[in-house]
Amino acid sequence: MGFVRRxxxxxGRLLLVLWLVSVxxxxxxxxxxxxxxxxLLGPQAxxxxxxxxxxxxxxxMGLDKPWIVQYGIWIGDILxxxxxxxxxxxxxxVDLIAGAVPPTLWLIVGAVVISVPLSILLGMxxxxxxxxxxxxxxxxxxxxxxxxxxVWLGLLLIILFSVVWRVLPSGxxxxxxxxxxxxxxxxxxxxxxxxxxxxxxxxxxxxAEASDVFAEDYMRTSxxxxxxxxxxxxxxxxxxAVLPMITIVxxxxxxxxxxxxxxxxxxxxxxxxxxxxxxxxxRDYQVVQGAVLLTTVVVLVVGFLADLVHRLxxxxxxx
Amino acid sequence: xxxxxxxxxxxxxxxxxxxxxxxxARVLLALLGLLTVIVLAWPxxxxxxxxxxxxxxxILRPPSWEHPLGTDEAGADIAARILYATRxxxxxxxxxxxxxxxxxxxTGLVAGVAPRVVDGLLSSTASATLAFPLILFAVLMAASFxxxxxxxxxxxxxxxxxRVFLLVRAQTRTLRAREFVxxxxxxxxxxxxxxxxxxxxxxxxxLLTLVPQLMAEAILVEAGLSYLGxxxxxxxxxxxxxxxxxxxxxxxxxxxxxxxxxxxxxxxAALMVAGELIAESSNxxxxxxxx
Numbered sequence: 001m002g003f004v005r006r007x008x009x010x011x012g013r014l015l016l017v018l019w020l021v022s023v024x025x026x027x028x029x030x031x032x033x034x035x036x037x038x039x040l041l042g043p044q045a046x047x048x049x050x051x052x053x054x055x056x057x058x059x060x061m062g063l064d065k066p067w068i069v070q071y072g073i074w075i076g077d078i079l080x081x082x083x084x085x086x087x088x089x090x091x092x093x094v095d096l097i098a099g100a101v102p103p104t105l106w107l108i109v110g111a112v113v114i115s116v117p118l119s120i121l122l123g124m125x126x127x128x129x130x131x132x133x134x135x136x137x138x139x140x141x142x143x144x145x146x147x148x149x150x151v152w153l154g155l156l157l158i159i160l161f162s163v164v165w166r167v168l169p170s171g172x173x174x175x176x177x178x179x180x181x182x183x184x185x186x187x188x189x190x191x192x193x194x195x196x197x198x199x200x201x202x203x204x205x206x207x208a209e210a211s212d213v214f215a216e217d218y219m220r221t222s223x224x225x226x227x228x229x230x231x232x233x234x235x236x237x238x239x240x241a242v243l244p245m246i247t248i249v250x251x252x253x254x255x256x257x258x259x260x261x262x263x264x265x266x267x268x269x270x271x272x273x274x275x276x277x278x279x280x281x282x283r284d285y286q287v288v289q290g291a292v293l294l295t296t297v298v299v300l301v302v303g304f305l306a307d308l309v310h311r312l313x314x315x316x317x318x319x
Numbered sequence: 320x321x322x323x324x325x326x327x328x329x330x331x332x333x334x335x336x337x338x339x340x341x342x343x344a345r346v347l348l349a350l351l352g353l354l355t356v357i358v359l360a361w362p363x364x365x366x367x368x369x370x371x372x373x374x375x376x377x378i379l380r381p382p383s384w385e386h387p388l389g390t391d392e393a394g395a396d397i398a399a400r401i402l403y404a405t406r407x408x409x410x411x412x413x414x415x416x417x418x419x420x421x422x423x424x425x426t427g428l429v430a431g432v433a434p435r436v437v438d439g440l441l442s443s444t445a446s447a448t449l450a451f452p453l454i455l456f457a458v459l460m461a462a463s464f465x466x467x468x469x470x471x472x473x474x475x476x477x478x479x480x481x482r483v484f485l486l487v488r489a490q491t492r493t494l495r496a497r498e499f500v501x502x503x504x505x506x507x508x509x510x511x512x513x514x515x516x517x518x519x520x521x522x523x524x525x526l527l528t529l530v531p532q533l534m535a536e537a538i539l540v541e542a543g544l545s546y547l548g549x550x551x552x553x554x555x556x557x558x559x560x561x562x563x564x565x566x567x568x569x570x571x572x573x574x575x576x577x578x579x580x581x582x583x584x585x586x587x588a589a590l591m592v593a594g595e596l597i598a599e600s601s602n603x604x605x606x607x608x609x610x
C-alpha cells in the first residue's frame with residue numbers, strides 16, 4: 001500500500017474510533033441513574049413548585065429531547081467548534097479542560113523526558129550483557145517498576161521525602177509562571193512516580209529490540225572489523241533499536257494519561273483526572289463528554305503521528 | 320584410559336535436580352502459590368484475628384509481635400484484613416480476566432476468519448477501547464454504574480477484552496493458512512468446528528501467558544480505582560480498599576500504607592513473572608540461554 005493510501009486508511013479508522021468513543025461517552029452517563037437537573041436543584045427539590053422548576057431546567061439543558069436529538073445537537077455543535085458549557089458552573093467546557101490540562105501535561109512530558117534517555121541507556125547496556133548479572137538485576141527491577149501501583153509509589157515517595165526527610169512538598173500544583181522553582185519542586189515526586197512505570201516499560205522494549213539487532217549479521221561484521229564495542233552498541237545498534245520506540249511512546253500515551261490521573265489524585269495536582277471524576281459524580285454531561293472526547297483525540301492523534309514519524313524515518317517499514 | 324561417564328542419578332536425585340533446575344524464581348512462585356491456595360481456602364488459618372474487629376485500645380499501632388503488620392484506624396489487625404481480602408481481590412482479578420476471555424475469544428475467532436467489513440468493525444471497536452485511557456474509562460463507568468465487585472469485574476473485563484481479541488485474531492489469521500487447517504477443511508469440517516477443534520487449541524499457549532499478565536494488571540487497576548474511591552465499598556474489602564483507607568494515615572502510621580501496597584506489588588509482580596515463565600517454557604525460542 002502506498003504511503004498516501006495507508007495514511008488515508010488510518011485516518012478513516014481514526015474517525016471510526018472517535019465516533020465509537022463519542023457514542024460511548026454520550027451513553028455512559030445517560031444509561032445510568034442520576035438526573036443532572038435534580039442534582040443541580042439540590043435541596044430546593046423539596047419545594048412545592050419544584051416540578052415546574054425542574055422541567056424548566058431540563059428544557060434549558062436540552063434534556064427533554066430524545067437522546068438521538070441530544071446526540072445530534074452535541075456533535076453538530078462540536079463540529080462548529082462549540083463544546084458547550086458546564087451544567088453546574090456555566091463555564092465553557094473548553095475553558096475548564098484548558099485549565100485542567102497543564103498539570104496532566106507537565107506530568108507526562110516530565111516522565112517522557114526522563115524515561116526515554118534512561119531506558120535507552122539501560123536497555124542497550126543490559127542487552128549488550130545479556131544473561132549477565134546487570135541484565136538480570138535490571139530485568140527484575142523493571143518487573144517491580146511495572147508491578148508497583150502508581151498510587152502506592154506516590155505515597156511511599158511522600159512518606160520518604162516529605163514526612164521523613166522533609167525535603168520536598170507532598171503535593172499541590174504551582175503555576176510555572178508564578179513561581180518557577182516551586183513549580184519544579186512540586187513536580188519532582190509526581191514525575192518520578194510516573195517515570196518509574198514508563199522507564200520499566202520502555203527499558204524492556206529497548207532490551208528486546210536491541211537483542212534482535214545484536215543477532216544481525218552486520219553486528220558480527222562490525223565486530224570482526226575491529227570497531228570499538230562501545231561504538232557498536234551505542235551508535236550502530238542503538239540507531240536501529242531505538243527507532244521503533246517512537247511508536248511505543250505513542251501507544252503508551254493512553255496508559256500515561258491514565259497513570260497521570262492517578263498520580264494527580266495522590267499529589268492533589270487537580271488535573272484532567274480530577275475534573276473528570278468530579279464531573280462524573282456531578283453528572284455534568286457536557287464536561288464529561290467533552291473531556292473524554294478531547295482526551296481520546298489527543299491520545300489517538302499522538303499515536304497516529306508517532307506511527308507516521310516512525311514510518312518516515314525508518315525506511316524498513318515503509319510498506 | 321576411559322573418559323569419566325556422568326554418574327547415573329537415582330529417582331530421588333533426578334527429582335532434586337529437576338527442582339534445582341527450576342531456579343529460585345519457580346520455587347518462590349510455587350511457595351507463594353501454595354500460600355495463596357491456603358489463604359483462599361481458609362483465611363483464618365494464619366491469623367487469630369477477626370478482620371472486622373473494632374478495638375478502641377489498639378488504633379493505628381505499628382507492627383509488633385501481637386499484630387505483625389500493625390492495626391488499622393478501627394483497631395483491626397491489618398494482616399487479618401489483608402488475608403481475608405484475598406478472596407475478593409483475586410476473585411475480582413480472575414473474574415475480570417474471565418469476562419475478557421469470554422468476550423475476546425469468540426470475537427477474535429470470528430474476526431480472524433470473517434470478511435473484511437466485519438473484521439474492520441470488530442477491530443475498530445477493540446482499538447477504540449484500547450486507545451482510550453483505561454483509568455478514565457473505568458472512572459466514567461464505575462462512577463456511573465456504581466461500585467460493587469460485580470460492576471468492577473464487568474468494567475475491567477471489558478477494558479481488557481481487546482487484548483484477548485487482538486491475540487486470538489492474530490493467532491487465527493496465522494493458523495488458518497496452515498496445512499492442518501486446510502486438510503480439516505478438505506475433510507469437510509464446518510468452520511465452527513475447525514475454529515473450536517483446530518484453531519483455538521493452538522492459540523491456548525499465548526493465551527495462557529496473557530492470563531497472568533492481565534490478572535496482574537487487573538489488580539493494579541483495581542488498586543487505582545479503589546484509591547479514587549471507586550473500588551468495592553465497606554464492609555467488603557480488597558487490598559485496594561485497604562490501601563485507600565491507609566492513605567489518610569501516612570503521617571502517623573506509615574507502616575499501614577506500606578504493607579497494604581506491598582501485598583499488591585508482590586501479587587502483581589508474581590503474576591507477571593509467572594506469565595513470563597509460562598511463555599518461556601511453552602516457547603523454546605524465547606527460552607533464555609543459561610550462563
